[in-house]
Amino acid sequence: MSNYRKANYRTKDGQRLTAQQYKNRRKFEIILHLSLLVACIVAVICLAVTLIHKSIHNANTQEVVETATDSATAELTIVDTIVEDVVIEKDNPYLKTSEDSASFFSGYEVTIDDNTKLITSDNVQSSYGVLVDLDSGKVIAQKDGNVRINPASMTKILTLLVAAEHIENLDDTFTMTQEIGNYIFSKDCSAVGLKVGDVQTIRDLMYGTILPSGADAAMCLAEYVSGSQEEFVKLMNEKLDELGISSTAHFTNCIGIYDKDHYCTLLDMAMILKAAEENELCHEVLNARTYTTSPTSEHPEGITISNWFLRRIEDKDTHGDVVGAKTGFVNESGCCGASYQISNDGSHYICVTADAWSTWRCIYDHVDIYDTYTS
CATH class of the missing domain: 3.40.710.10 (DD-peptidase/beta-lactamase superfamily)
Known part of the structure; x- marks a missing residue:
């Protein structure tokens, strides 16, 4: 722990940081950590939105397909009924x-x-x-x-x-x-x-x-x-x-x-x-x-x-x-x-x-x- 602090709170030539230098470094570290946290949160939100949108799109697509299938079936049924009801009579x-x-x-x-x-x-x-x-x-x-x-x-x-x-x-x-x-x-x-x-x-x-x-x-x-x-x-x-x-x-x-x-x-x-x-x-x-x-x-x-x-x-x-x-x-x-x-x-x-x-x-x-x- 002592070596870590030394590595981080000393200058490159091994001299101790002044009080002002220490405050500046700590401020930089806090800003960096907060930025990383915000980036992670944004990434999670974007991923969630993407998954939700994809799920809704798939559901709508399935509904359209089912509706189209039902319509096609209904139309085929109507055509079939018409054909069965047609009676062709020859004129005398x-x-x-x-x-x-x-x-x-x-x-x-x-x-x-x-x-x-x-x-x-x-x-x-x-x-x-x-x-x-x-x-x-x-x-x-x-x-x-x-x-x-x-x-x-x-x-x-x-x-x-x-x-x-x-x-x-x-x-x-x-x-x-x-x-x-x-x-x-x-x-x-x-x-x-x-x-x-x-x-x-x-x-x-x-x-x-x-x-x-x-x-x-x-x-x-x-x-x-x-x-x-x-x-x-x-x-x-x-x-x-x-x-x-x-x-x-x-x-x-x-x-x-x-x-x-x-x-x-x-x-x-x-x-x-x-x-x-x-x-x-x-x-x-x-x-x-x-x-x-x-x-x-x-x-x-x-x-x-x-x-x-x-x-x-x-x-x-x-x-x-x-x-x-x-x-x-x-x-x-x-x-x-x-x-x-x-x-x-x-x-x-x-x-x-x-x-x-x-x-x-x-x-x-x-x-x-x-x-x-x-x-």
Whole structure:
């Protein structure tokens, strides 16, 4: 201890420090020790702050990562749910509406009222007749338009419409069967002329149902759509119900064979034709003058068929153009006809008649009704 003090409290040459020198050295030592202490404290504080900051940063980073992960998971879950809920439906091209229908009145309810003119002309020899304005929904003229009749082959307008609403491919084919041939032969029905084994497209069958009023084509359509005429007729009556006319109309077959339970009024048939003219495909078929089918066993170049009502009325003065029609005949209802006309002023009409004594008489009755009541 003595040597230490000597080393520290003597000058380099071994002389004792004066009182003033001693005080100066002690003051220097105190300042040095305090400086070292302060430096240590500052270093400890800086280290503590650094550790705390790092800890907080790590915690925040973890929270951000977890939040981002949760958000990503949530987004993936939402996307997955959307994909599961999406249902892609194919549009049926045969349900498209015709251009003419844009001006038609809505619905299928028409009534005869005090403003309806009575068809009294001796030139109209059909026992029953009705003329409907499709733009206003008004019955313009009538003669027993509410009387129940057998629609005969006018039935095939509904056959065409129901088939159009249930097919998926006009180019699909159907083969004429012996059962269908036997049925239409036994009922003495009009026909396209298909033989057993003849393969026709659905398009062929639709035109064949209307233009020559082919019962063979109509039966093929019914079996193609539903497997049997009976099942197809169920669809026909469902359509009558959809149109709101099932209380006065009921069908038992798809070709118009007479049956006491197969009936409708002329107004009902007008609404059936309206519904068909609203369908683009049906409108096209009902408007066709001629058509050639696919090849058959007896006709390698196909069978050329015609809508004779349209071809015979086109040169008559009806104050417009008759652009759709279907005729019919059974003994109980005589010659019948339903036609669609666009008048010279752009108005749209449907005329239906029944119980004429010939096809030509039916045509002339339509000409007279259009000539008298349209412009």
